Amino acid sequence: MTTPQAGILLPPPGLARYLSFSLTPGVPSDDCLNALCRLADGERTLVGLGRALVSALGAEIAGLRGFPTFAGPGRELPVTPAALWLWLRGDDRGEILHRAATSNRRYRADPGTGGPAGEGRSSGFGNPYFRR
Template sequence: MNNIQSGILESTPPVARYLIFSLTDHGDARRSLRALCDMADGRQTVVGLGQSLVRALGATVPGLRTFPSYAGAGFDVPSTPFALWCWLRGDDRGELLHRARRITHALMPAFRLDQVIDAFTYGTARDLTGYEDGTENPKDERALEVAIVRGQGAGLDGSSFVAVQQWVHDLDRFEAKSTQEQDNTIGRRRIGNDELEDAPPSAHVKRATQESFDPAAFMLRRSMPWADDSREGLVFVAFGASFDAFEAVLRRMVGAEDGIADALFTFTRPISGAFFWCPGMQDGRLDLRLLGV
């Protein structure tokens, strides 16, 4: 456990802030990353590195790749790669704000802050639609097996891969559906969270049930609702020992296998999508030995 960013395995916090950076100065990147290593504890601040940053450092992380893009009937799943992702976890928005400022200043001028997303826990880990999120999340030892790289050698063991998407909900459209239509969209009952045996094939549960894939497509999801002055939705975050499970589920959601798109697309859409590698820890610091940092 000492070589893992432990925030990956912990439940979602009351509040969070996501910082997304692009690389602006290759020559100063290593200095900035060393400063980040001193600040990120892996628990309250979880860090992920994008493929462009790894390549800029002349390095390779086996398994790290670019997020795929898809176009379906009336919807798009975009690929929006970034260099660096920080997930700030806590219970005080003011403390998160000041921590974000410290990290941003430490990374300058090599990195530019491109986006900030504030997120929060709603009820008992519910999406803003009111439905429970992450129902089938693996737990304990199984969570370790699913989310953490093992047996691949120093510098890679203890790390994880994460898929991150920002989804924007049209809650007016969702709330205009009848209760039965809403349940059929998700594939579960909002009251009680029971799975519908007769849910339509487009229901999200039918599209994304992890055991229905061969091999099973288990992920450790740590998604959180977000909102700003005019929009709201879900920051989808899924950790894995590889991206294979996420990509398998996404292909089925967009209908790449059978032409049936996930009913989620009737009221929500992703506006971003990126893959990151979350390094392990060594002596309380991010382990970036694969990158020569």
């Protein structure tokens, strides 16, 4: 990405929701990324790509590295890396809730059906199935 997401430098929003997704091994993720390009506007919906996703796509981003481990006497901070992060910014709780629900439906599967409405098209994220 050559254009930075403006939302990163904007003042903190009134409300926000953070979503994270992991990869499903062996499942291509490029269809999902094409959908993310339409979803992310860089101000209200920001996207973060993790090292696992970038590697799975056979790409490189200069400076991208895995999460460091932090430990000290009697303390250890857990490392919880993700392949994909979404930061939903806004001022209306209901609107953010609906955007989060839409994102979860797109990128997570219903385990009983193999995907939303039984579509069965895997996006490669979480336990997800991607809906166009």
